Amino acid sequence: MKNPRKDMANALFSELLMADQLARNRLSKVLPKGMELSHFGVLNLLARQQTELSPAELARAFHVTRGAMTNTLNKLDWAGYVHIRPDWDDARRKMVAISPAGRAARDAALAAITPLIDNAVKTLGEERVRMTIPVLRSLRQRLGEDDGA
Incomplete structure (x- = not known):
């Protein structure tokens, strides 16, 4: 017997996963040479937050392991x-801040991906995109x- 709710959930996640794969693929192609999506994500978050964050906070924000975040941060530091510095209050921790070069790299990446995103919004229509964002945000939060986050 068909279950419409199960079919709808399956269709939703199938579309989300395929859209994610396609978006990642397209975005990766236009990012500046050597920059990965994970690098852009971290630089973008640090630029928007305008404050230092610990590697653990960054790992939680991106739902990745601390090891994966350490790998990304090492590449960004290199x-x-x-800038990665010791936490003055707890020497076991580190704090991460975006550097001026990181801000410039983030801005260059944003400039490279903006036409792609603008074209998608134009194609779909601003109103449809505006209505979709709260649904996707709620789904992400849920x-x-x-995930225990």
Whole structure:
């Protein structure tokens, strides 16, 4: 017997996963040479937050392991895109801030992906996109709750 709710959930997640894959693929192609999506994500968050964050806070924000975040931060540090310093209050922790070079790299990446995103919004229509954002945000928040985040 068909279950419409199950079919709808399956269709929703199938579309989300395929859209995610396609978006990642398209975005990766237009990012500046050597920049990965994970790098852009971290630089973008640090630029928007305008404050230092610990590697653990960054790992939680992106729902990745601390090891994965450490790997990303090491690459960003090597490129000169972030400054990593000891936490003055707890020497076991580190704090991460975006560097001027990191801000410039983030801005260049944003400039590269903006036409792609603008074209998608234009194609779909601003009103449809505006109506979709709260639904996707709620879904993200709900999935984050299930993850223990």
